[in-house]
Every structure is written in structure tokens, then in C-alpha cells.
Amino acid sequence: MIGEGLFISLHLSNAMQVVMLGLIGGTLSGFIGSGGAFFMTPGMMNLGVPGVVAVGSNITHKFGKALMGSKKHGELGHVDKKLGLFMLLTAFIGIRIAVWVNSTLFQLGNDSHGGSGGSAMGDLYISCVFIGILLIVSIMILIDAFKKRDQGEGPSTKLAEFCAKLNLPPFIKFTVADVKVSFWILSIIGLATGYLAGTIGVGGFIGVPAMIYVFGIPTAVAAGTELFLAMFMGAWGAINYAWAGYVDLRLILLMYLGSLVGIYVGAYGTKVVKEKIIRIVTGLIIFLCVISRGIAVPMYLRKLGYITIDQSWDTVFNGISKGFLYAAGISGFVVILSAVIKAYYRRMKIQASLPTIHT
Amino acid sequence: MGLITISRGTFSGCEKFAELLSKKLGYKLVNREDITEKTRLSGIPVEKLEQAVLKPPAATQRLGRLSEIYLANMRQLLCSHILKDKVIYNGHTGHMLLSGIPNILRIRVLGDMEFRIRAVESRLKLDRDKAKEFINNIDNERDRWTHFLYGINWKDPIHYDFTINLTEIPIERAVDSLSAYANTDEFRLTQESKKAIGNLMLASYARVLIGMDSRTRDADVKITADDGLVNVTYPPQQANLVPHVYDVLKNLDGCREVNCTIASTNILWIQEMFDEKSEIFHNVLAVARKWDAAVEMLRWECITGQANDIENNQGRQDSDKISDFDTYDPHTSKVRDMLIKEGHAGGCTTIKGSYENIYSAIHHPEQYSLIVVDNLFLSKSESARKRLTREFKGALSDLFHLSVVESNELKKQMTLSFKDKFIFIGRLSAAIILFLLVFLNQESVLTFMADESYKNWRIVSILGLVLFVPVFAYTFASTMKTILKIFRID
Numbered sequence: 001m002i003g004e005g006l007f008i009s010l011h012l013s014n015a016m017q018v019v020m021l022g023l024i025g026g027t028l029s030g031f032i033g034s035g036g037a038f039f040m041t042p043g044m045m046n047l048g049v050p051g052v053v054a055v056g057s058n059i060t061h062k063f064g065k066a067l068m069g070s071k072k073h074g075e076l077g078h079v080d081k082k083l084g085l086f087m088l089l090t091a092f093i094g095i096r097i098a099v100w101v102n103s104t105l106f107q108l109g110n111d112s113h114g115g116s117g118g119s120a121m122g123d124l125y126i127s128c129v130f131i132g133i134l135l136i137v138s139i140m141i142l143i144d145a146f147k148k149r150d151q152g153e154g155p156s157t158k159l160a161e162f163c164a165k166l167n168l169p170p171f172i173k174f175t176v177a178d179v180k181v182s183f184w185i186l187s188i189i190g191l192a193t194g195y196l197a198g199t200i201g202v203g204g205f206i207g208v209p210a211m212i213y214v215f216g217i218p219t220a221v222a223a224g225t226e227l228f229l230a231m232f233m234g235a236w237g238a239i240n241y242a243w244a245g246y247v248d249l250r251l252i253l254l255m256y257l258g259s260l261v262g263i264y265v266g267a268y269g270t271k272v273v274k275e276k277i278i279r280i281v282t283g284l285i286i287f288l289c290v291i292s293r294g295i296a297v298p299m300y301l302r303k304l305g306y307i308t309i310d311q312s313w314d315t316v317f318n319g320i321s322k323g324f325l326y327a328a329g330i331s332g333f334v335v336i337l338s339a340v341i342k343a344y345y346r347r348m349k350i351q352a353s354l355p356t357i358h359t
Numbered sequence: 360m361g362l363i364t365i366s367r368g369t370f371s372g373c374e375k376f377a378e379l380l381s382k383k384l385g386y387k388l389v390n391r392e393d394i395t396e397k398t399r400l401s402g403i404p405v406e407k408l409e410q411a412v413l414k415p416p417a418a419t420q421r422l423g424r425l426s427e428i429y430l431a432n433m434r435q436l437l438c439s440h441i442l443k444d445k446v447i448y449n450g451h452t453g454h455m456l457l458s459g460i461p462n463i464l465r466i467r468v469l470g471d472m473e474f475r476i477r478a479v480e481s482r483l484k485l486d487r488d489k490a491k492e493f494i495n496n497i498d499n500e501r502d503r504w505t506h507f508l509y510g511i512n513w514k515d516p517i518h519y520d521f522t523i524n525l526t527e528i529p530i531e532r533a534v535d536s537l538s539a540y541a542n543t544d545e546f547r548l549t550q551e552s553k554k555a556i557g558n559l560m561l562a563s564y565a566r567v568l569i570g571m572d573s574r575t576r577d578a579d580v581k582i583t584a585d586d587g588l589v590n591v592t593y594p595p596q597q598a599n600l601v602p603h604v605y606d607v608l609k610n611l612d613g614c615r616e617v618n619c620t621i622a623s624t625n626i627l628w629i630q631e632m633f634d635e636k637s638e639i640f641h642n643v644l645a646v647a648r649k650w651d652a653a654v655e656m657l658r659w660e661c662i663t664g665q666a667n668d669i670e671n672n673q674g675r676q677d678s679d680k681i682s683d684f685d686t687y688d689p690h691t692s693k694v695r696d697m698l699i700k701e702g703h704a705g706g707c708t709t710i711k712g713s714y715e716n717i718y719s720a721i722h723h724p725e726q727y728s729l730i731v732v733d734n735l736f737l738s739k740s741e742s743a744r745k746r747l748t749r750e751f752k753g754a755l756s757d758l759f760h761l762s763v764v765e766s767n768e769l770k771k772q773m774t775l776s777f778k779d780k781f782i783f784i785g786r787l788s789a790a791i792i793l794f795l796l797v798f799l800n801q802e803s804v805l806t807f808m809a810d811e812s813y814k815n816w817r818i819v820s821i822l823g824l825v826l827f828v829p830v831f832a833y834t835f836a837s838t839m840k841t842i843l844k845i846f847r848i849d
């Protein structure tokens with residue numbers, strides 16, 4: 001490792017694994033519309049990258065991608081900049097708090113009692129937040145996917161209606177999104193989005209559903225505005241983590257080699273796969289990622305001296321955790337790729353067998 | 360055949376105006392409420408749609424498919440009236456139901472606030488404050504409803520030919536003035552308009568049938584009709600619905616053929632004359648194959664209504680005769696048939712009208728990835744044609760936020776010019792250099808970015824990071840895009 005245990009030594013094998021992480025993360029990102037951090041952050045931690053560096057590098061990687069994606073959404077009129085700027089006010093505070101917590105825990109881990117802490121304290125904290133939040137997200141996505149919907153029905157507005165009934169002035173009107181939202185609810189959501197983005201590098205899974213279900217915003221505007229937010233949150237997160245010295249530029253470049261290719265595959269996959277299947281695949285992948293992180297937790301507990309198990313078990317736990325993660329990512333990648341190929345042959349078959357019908 | 364649409368404000372005196380105008384002209388009066396009731400009776404849950412739109416927070420994406428079916432049913436019912444009689448439609452922006460149909464007389468009727476408050480106080484027996492609140496609520500609801508359905512501000516005078524304030528003008532005088540205008544050639548529906556209305560009715564009815572059948576109700580389809588040929592475009596994810604679509608539409612009155620096209624996206628192709636032997640047809644088809652797109656053909660002859668435009672004025676005077684711009688053109692039909700054979704047909708529409716007619720004919724611009732324009736303004740000189748085409752392209756791009764290209768630009772999109780190759784090599788080199796810069800100096804870079812000894816230089820390293828990362832992302836992403844283009848999988 002270079003730099004007091006912060007940065008791993010890169011050789012061809014683990015460099016290719018980082019590129020693969022980027023490729024799979026990018027494919028999933030293009031497919032489900034999130035940044036892919038839910039896969040890439042734990043993936044890097046499995047390679048031995050300290051959690052705080054994994055989050056810092058990922059948030060910087062997200063910044064570059066979001067900068068390009070936001071321009072396109074802006075041209076389509078999907079960005080409510082006023083809403084984005086209001087959320088940014090508290091999101092920035094959330095990120096700052098998250099960076100401080102992660103940095104402090106990383107430092108504390110080096111002073112931990114019992115076993116050799118290292119980055120274990122920070123890794124444990126990041127893993128617990130990851131498991132807690134993404135377990136809820138994956139279950140909600142799966143429930144939503146299997147729920148029967150009325151004709152043409154979109155997302156539920158029960159939460160948005162409840163928040164509107166709370167009547168917490170002052171209210172702010174957003175013309176592009178065509179909603180009126182309480183400043184306090186806006187601030188809480190902004191703070192939560194920023195905190196989680198700064199802690200585990202995952203912002204879209206909180207921000208987009210919050211905008212749709214809590215504010216009642218159309219999905220396209222929520223996605224576009226989130227991308228606009230991600231650009232600034234990514235920049236702010238990158239600045240904060242870089243200031244603390246927790247950004248590995250090499251990992252960012254390697255991830256780009258994969259993610260900027262994978263995103264095309266994933267985006268094409270959305271054209272040929274049904275929305276219900278997209279939701280099921282998304283939910284299952286996230287769930288497997290959560291299990292993967294859960295399996296790694298005993299390692300950190302041992303390093304911090306909270307449990308007593310043989311050190312040789314670390315390799316086993318890490319191996320199984322990695323296995324689950326790659327199983328999640330690769331199976332998702334294979335599902336998308338096979339859907340693309342299947343759709344191609346199905347189209348050929350349909351075109352051959354169903355010409356113009358004379359009525 | 361004639362058509363007048365009236366858009367009314369609440370309690371603005373419109374009902375009496377519409378009745379008098381109807382009697383004066385001998386037109387049939389069709390009220391929005393009549394058509395809405397028939398829509399409700401056909402099984403479409405109109406109240407559910409209204410509540411979803413009008414109840415805050417506005418869930419404008421809910422019931423998106425339902426709103427399509429609602430509009431299709433309203434359109435189909437209105438068209439069926441228009442094809443039988445001369446009609447006055449009294450409702451909310453009824454002309455938006457008939458986007459792209461020229462020669463409609465569009466009237467907005469309004470009354471000032473005092474006039475309306477007095478009307479509400481008198482008819483609903485409310486006090487002044489409650490009357491004002493009632494009017495404001497109805498106005499807000501109407502704004503939301505029209506914005507949801509058509510994406511417009513219905514009060515904008517740009518959407519009307521005449522705006523009448525019944526507070527200032529006596530109803531009888533307003534009726535007399537408008538009757539005179541209604542009888543001019545400009546507002547007489549032509550043979551082309553009649554055909555377009557027929558096509559619109561057929562496409563709308565097909566949409567309703569697909570939307571109401573339990574086997575196909577979840578289909579995200581785009582339907583156009585042209586002289587009995589119904590074109591249904593659907594996304595690849597819904598390929599399994601195709602056999603049911605044929606089954607649902609097989610007994611559709613007026614439909615002689617059903618053509619289904621799988622497409623992930625749509626290309627709108629606007630020309631005055633189509634030619635199956637032209638290079639642009641082959642370029643458009645190549646793009647359609649690459650993008651898995653349906654090509655919607657829009658044949659347009661622009662009528663600007665300028666006084667010194669002799670050719671156009673003559674055309675309008677002879678509008679009941681078959682003009683040079685014949686609605687049937689063998690080359691257009693040939694191009695359409697070739698697209699059907701290739702599996703990329705997205706329908707064919709013919710419009711003879713103004714710029715506004717063409718803009719309003721482009722419903723749902725978000726469905727298009729590209730607009731291709733060429734061979735327009737053929738009656739003009741070469742330089743005028745170039746200028747008008749350029750202006751038209753700019754207007755389309757500004758209005759719909761879409762990429763609009765001509766044939767020479769389309770060719771550029773298909774191939775890599777020398778300049779493109781040069782830029783590609785430049786970007787690839789830059790990406791490689793930036794990559795090697797970091798990886799050949801790993802330890803130095805990481806030490807500079809993270810080591811405590813360089814803490815005083817942290818601002819410089821952050822600035823470098825914030826500039827370097829997006830530059831590399833942009834450079835590498837652009838390089839990848841060009842590589843995909845070279846392999847024709849962009």
C-alpha cells in the first residue's frame with residue numbers, strides 16, 4: 001500500500017478488476033438510472049481499498065459522469081434548477097458531516113483497542129449504513145415491482161399527499177416540477193441525500209425516490225434534477241474528500257475505462273427489457289450487494305477486537321463477500337446482455353412472420 | 360364543411376354566444392360536456408383522470424396512458440361530428456384535439472372579472488367573495504387541466520384567430536362579425552382537411568380500441584392512419600402484444616390494413632416531395648436501422664398567407680379543386696411502402712398549411728430522437744429555399760429541443776469526415792496521455808494528493824482534480840462514442 005495504508009498497490013490483476021467493476025457498475029447505472037456506486041463502492045472495498053477511499057474515489061468518479069449527463073437532461077427541460085439549488089443548501093451540509101464522520105472513524109480505527117483497527121472502524125460504519133439503507137431500498141423496489149397497478153397508474157402519491165397535509169410553512173413553488181413543497185421537508189430530504197451520498201457514495205437511490213414519492217414530482221424531472229444535484233454534490237464531495245487526502249485518482253481513471261462503456265450497454269438494455277423486469281433485477285442486485293456487505297462485517301469486528309475469531313477467516317469472509325458481489329453484478333450484466341440479444345432475435349422473428357395484415 | 364372552436368372562460372357569456380353563432384351560420388353546436396359524457400359512458404374513467412390532475416400535489420405522470428385514451432376518444436367523437444356537419448365546438452381549446460388540421464376558426468371568448476362575478480352571484484346565489492373564489496378555483500383548475508393535456512397556457516392569444524371580450528362587445532355584434540369571417544375561404548375546410556380529419560378519426564378510434572381491450576391496454580403505442588392504412592408503432596419490450604393488436608383492430612371500420620412496427624424511438628421526416636430513389640431516403644433508412652427507429656413521414660406544403668405570394672393565394676382560391684399538391688403522390692406511397700417492407704414505417708401524414716399547422720401537428724415531440732427536413736419550399740428560389748429551411752430548422756429546434764438535420768448533415772452523422780477523424784485521434788491521444796501521466800507517476804501523484812507534507816498545496820491538488828477528472832471523462836467518453844459510431848453501434 002502507498003500512503004500509510006490508504007492506497008492499494010495496483011497490478012494488472014486488480015487493475016482489471018477495477019475496470020470490470022466500472023464496466024458492471026456502468027451497465028447497471030445505464031440500466032437502472034442510478035450512479036452504480038452501490039456496486040462499485042463495496043467492490044473496491046473487497047479489493048482491499050479502505051472504505052473512506054472507496055467512497056471518496058466513487059463520489060469523484062460520479063462528479064465527472066454527472067457533469068455530462070446533466071447537460072442532456074437540461075436540454076430536454078427535465079431539470080428544475082431552483083429545486084436542485086434549494087436541496088443543495090442542506091445537501092452540502094450533509095456531505096460535510098459525512099466526510100467528517102468517515103475521516104474521524106478512519107483515524108479512530110488506527111487507535112482502536114484490541115486488534116489492529118486500521119480502516120476497520122470506518123469500513124464497519126460504511127458497511128452498516130450501506131446495509132441499513134440499501135436493504136430498505138431493495139425491499140421497497142421488489143414490493144413495488146410485484147405490486148399490481150391500475151391501468152396507466154404511476155408512482156403512489158400517498159406520501160406526497162401526507163406531507164402536503166402536514167402544512168409546514170414556508171412553502172416554495174417550483175415551476176418546472178410543478179409542485180409546492182415545505183421548506184422544512186425539502187431541507188430534511190436534502191440533508192439526508194447529502195449525508196448518504198457522502199457516507200456511502202449513493203445519492204440517487206435516496207434523492208430520486210424522495211422527489212417522486214415525497215414531493216410528488218414527475219419521474220423524468222426527478223431524474224434530471226437528481227443528475228443536476230449529483231454534479232454539485234459530486235464536486236463538493238470530491239473537494240472534501242480530496243482535502244482530507246482520501247481520493248485515489250488511479251481508481252477513478254480505471255473505473256471510467258469500464259463505466260463509460262458499460263453505460264451504453266445498460267442504456268440500450270432499458271429499451272428492450274420490460275419495466276417490471278428492470279425493477280426486479282434492480283431489487284435483487286441491490287439485495288445481493290447488501291448480503292455481500294453483511295458477510296464482510298465479521299472481519300471488521302474481529303479487527304476492532306469486538307469478536308474473537310481466527311485471522312484466517314478474513315480470507316474466507318472476503319472471498320464469499322466478493323463472490324456475492326460479483327454474482328450480483330455479473331448476473332445483472334448477463335441478464336441485460338441476454339435480454340438485448342433475445343430482443344434482437346425476437347424482432348427478426350416477428351418481422352419475418354407478421355407482415356402487413358389486410359383487414 | 361366548416362369548423363369553429365370556441366374556448367371559453369367560466370361565466371363569460373359564452374353559451375349564449377355559441378348558440379347565436381350556431382343559429383346564424385346554420386352550424387351544429389357540439390358542447391364539450393356532450394362529448395365528455397359519451398366518453399364516460401364508453402367506460403373511460405374521466406373523473407379519475409380529472410381528480411388525479413386537479414388534486415395537489417399534481418401527479419402529472421399518473422394515468423398518462425389513460426389521458427391518451429381519453430383524448431383519443433374525445434378526438435374520435437369530435438371528428439365524427441365534423442365529417443357529417445359544419446360544427447361549432449364549445450369547450451376548452453378544442454382545436455388542440457385537432458392538431459395539424461388547417462382552416463379551423465379558433466375563437467376565445469372572455470369576460471372581465473366584474474362581469475363574471477356578477478354572473479356567478481346571479482346564477483349561483485353566492486356572495487361576492489365566494490363568487491370570486493369560485494371563479495379563481497375554476498380558472499386554476501382549467502389552467503392545470505389544459506397544461507396537463509396539451510402542455511400549453513390556454514390563455515395565450517397565440518393559440519387563437521380571434522379573442523372576443525363580451526364585456527366590451529355586444530353578443531349580437533360579435534356574432535355578426537365572426538359569421539362574416541367564418542364564411543371566408545380561409546376558414547373553409549378543404550378536401551385535404553377532410554381527409555386529414557378522417558385519418559385522425561381512424562387513428563384515434565384505433566387507439567381507443569387498443570386502450571380499452573384488456574389484452575393490449577398496457578401497450579405504449581403510437582398510431583397514425585393514412586387512407587385506411589393504420590400504422591402501430593410499439594417498443595421492443597411489448598413485442599408479445601403484436602398478435603393481440605392485429606386481433607383488436609381487425610374489425611375497425613375504415614381500416615383496410617394494419618401495419619405494426621417495433622421501434623425504440625422515432626424519426627420525423629418532413630419533406631414537400633418524397634422520392635424513393637433519393638440519397639436522403641437511403642440515409643434516413645440507414646439511421647432508422649441503426650437506431651431501431653420508426654420513420655414518420657410528414658409531407659408538408661407551406662402556406663404562409665403572404666399577400667405578395669401569388670402562388671399560395673391562387674392555391675387557396677382553388678382549394679376545393681385538386682391542387683398540384685395532390686394528397687396522393689405515388690413517390691410518397693412508394694417510400695412509405697418501402698419503409699413498411701423494411702419494418703421501419705411510422706406512418707405518413709400530409710399537411711398543407713402554415714407553420715403553426717406543422718408545429719401543432721407534432722404531438723409528443725419527446726417520442727422523436729431526430730427530425731430530418733429537406734426538399735421544402737420548392738416553389739421558392741434556391742436562395743429563399745435555403746433561408747426558409749434554415750429558419751424552419753431553427754424554429755423546430757427551439758420549440759421541441761430536438762436535433763434537426765438536413766440531408767447533408769445526416770450524411771455527416773452516418774460517416775466520419777476528415778475533421779471527425781482528426782478530432783477522434785486528438786481525443787484518443789489526449790485520453791492516453793492523461794492516463795499515462797497518472798499511471799507512470801503513481802506514487803508522486805498520490806503523495807502530492809494525500810501526504811501531510813504537501814498539505815499547503817492541497818488547494819492546488821484539489822483544483823487539479825476538479826479539472827482533470829471531468830476533462831478525462833469527457834475525452835474518453837467522446838472517444839468511445841466515435842468508436843461505437845465506427846462500428847455502427849452508436
